[in-house]
Amino acid sequence: MKSLMDYLNMIVDHNQLIVRNDRRSKPLSHLKRTIAGLPPPRDFLAPFRDCRRVRVIAELKKASPSKGLIRDDFPVEALAGALAEAGAAALSVLTEPYYFRGSTENLQLAARTVDIPLLRKDFIFDPYQIYQARALGADAVLLIAAILNPARFDFLLKLTHELGMTALCEIHTESELETVLNSGAELIGINCRNLRSFVTDLEIVRHLLDLIPDDKLVIAESGIHNRRDLNRLRDAGADGFLIGEALMRAEKPGEKLREFIR
Numbered sequence: 007m008k009s010l011m012d013y014l015n016m017i018v019d020h021n022q023l024i025v026r027n028d029r030r031s032k033p034l035s036h037l038k039r040t041i042a043g044l045p046p047p048r049d050f051l052a053p054f055r056d057c058r059r060v061r062v063i064a065e066l067k068k069a070s071p072s073k074g075l076i077r078d079d080f081p082v083e084a085l086a087g088a089l090a091e092a093g094a095a096a097l098s099v100l101t102e103p104y105y106f107r108g109s110t111e112n113l114q115l116a117a118r119t120v121d122i123p124l125l126r127k128d129f130i131f132d133p134y135q136i137y138q139a140r141a142l143g144a145d146a147v148l149l150i151a152a153i154l155n156p157a158r159f160d161f162l163l164k165l166t167h168e169l170g171m172t173a174l175c176e177i178h179t180e181s182e183l184e185t186v187l188n189s190g191a192e193l194i195g196i197n198c199r200n201l202r203s204f205v206t207d208l209e210i211v212r213h214l215l216d217l218i219p220d221d222k223l224v225i226a227e228s229g230i231h232n233r234r235d236l237n238r239l240r241d242a243g244a245d246g247f248l249i250g251e252a253l254m255r256a257e258k259p260g261e262k263l264r265e266f267i268r
Contacts, residue, residue, distance in 0.1 A: 014153050017129050020104050025132050037137040041169070047145040050123040050172035051193060053095035054223045054246040060236065060267040063125060063225065064094035064259070065250030066116065068107040075107075077254040082115040088260035089253070090120040093267050096146075098125040098248060110142055117143025125174060129153060133165050146172040148195070151182035160189040174225060174248075183214055187222075194218060195248065199228040208235060212242040236266055 053061050066085055069075045086097055099116050100108030108128070116124055125146040126139035131153065139147050149162055159175075163186075166173040175191035177183045178200060186194060196214050199206045206229035218224060226244040230236055231252050239247060249266060256262035 014129065014150075017102060017105055018131055018153060021102065021129055021131075024103070025134055028138065029134055032138075034134055034137060037134075037141045040141040041137065044140070047140070047170045047172070048121075048123040050096060050125070050146040051223060053123070054193070054225070057245065060240070061095040061246040062093075062263060062267055063096045063098050063246060063248040064089040064092075064253055064263055065098040065100070065127065065248060066108075066112060067098075067100045067127075067250040067254050069105070070251075071105045073251060076251055082112045083119045085259060086116040086119045088258070089263055090122050092260035092263040094122060094263060095246065096123040096125060098127045098148075098250065099144075101126055101128045110138070113139070113142045113144060123172075130162060131158070133162065136162065136165055136169065136171070140169050140171060144171070146174055146193075148176060149173045149186075150176045151185045152176075152178065156185045156188065159185055163189045163191065176227065177214065178210065180214070180217065183217060187219075191222070193223045193225065195225040195227045196244075197227045198230075208238055208242075211239050211244055215243045230266075233266055 068077055068080050089097060097116055099113045100106045101110050101113050102108050113126055123145040124143060126144040127148050130147050130149055136147055147166055149159060151159055163173050172193055174193050174195045175186040176195040176197050177186055178197045196211045198208050198210055208229055211226050215224060223245045225246045225248050226239040227248040230247055230249050236247055253259040253262050
């Protein structure tokens with residue numbers, strides 16, 4: 007069985023072709039002109055500074071390499087609207103097409119539907135993808151420390167900030183935490199899932215939080231199936247929670263989200 011790291015390497019390889027094709031159809035100069043006409047990005051960090059409320063990044067995720075198809079019926083506008091109305095602090099939209107069955111069109115649809123901040127959830131390795139995310143309506147992008155060397159991570163984070171956007175800087179290990187802190191990350195996502203074994207361990211949040219300065223905002227990701235899991239991570243000190251599969255498997259994702267945050 008392939009590890010998720012194997013999948014990550016294949017995803018990056020496949021998406022190199024996507025980026026090359028997108029660059030041909032819409033050159034970087036076109037994206038920069040588009041961005042120049044847009045209002046400023048929404049403040050992705052602001053909702054998570056309010057510690058009085060449970061703040062959830064609700065994720066629109068159709069499938070994943072480890073879980074296969076998660077939700078067959080996938081009306082993006084209806085799902086985004088329901089989750090925003092239910093109280094999502096932000097939405098995460100998968101745009102990776104091969105393994106997660108996402109699309110940039112889904113991000114555009116969500117941007118037209120809701121007023122809350124949007125995260126482009128993808129495997130970002132090229133600056134073009136960050137400009138593209140901004141042009142599509144995203145306010146934030148995911149930067150995964152496991153697939154970027156420190157220099158590349160630092161470069162992409164600085165570009166994200168130059169565009170007025172936020173980066174959710176994802177880690178799972180102490181060495182990855184060192185990379186993101188050295189680069190000046192403000193929003194750190196702790197992925198509870200080990201990318202090499204698929205094992206999910208919520209305790210990794212407590213361990214890594216002890217090493218993160220108090221002025222950083224921390225999002226707990228993966229393995230949050232119910233309010234008990236969320237409370238456990240909140241007690242550990244997480245400022246917010248990224249929840250996808252539990253919402254997408256629910257018949258009514260908006261009602262499921264209300265169960266998490268009520």
